[in-house]
Amino acid sequence: MLREYMDPRAPACRAPRHAIEIPIRYRTPDATAWHDGLTENISASGVLIRTRELLPPRTAIDMLLSLPAEVGGRDVPVICRGRVVRTEPASAGAGSEAAMAATIVAVRYVHPQDADPRRI
16 A cells, blocks of 8 residues: 655655555675565655664665655666665564664666575
8 A cells, every 4th residue: 555654844855755565675785695674665765664673873775675666666676775864663562673764875776587685
């Protein structure tokens, strides 16, 4: 389900966020192992990831996902480069995972057959 998410605290020039839950993999650029997560919301300039494996703020991050058309994607795999800007601990509710927000500063489309995270 897609619904636009507008944070009332956000500046007016911020890219619109869309509440889209899609699988995402991420790692630091020097790592070989990927971590799994699920997007909570995404825009052309950033993403909020629900995950168990948080990276510290200001950490460079590579992300592997399929950007949906709603945020300028083509529903094909992309590798995004960015930086973690904040983290949120897991809440007390059952099944709640921690979250981290990351910028998206560069996007590279990947041919679907080349999107195996073990070979990237």
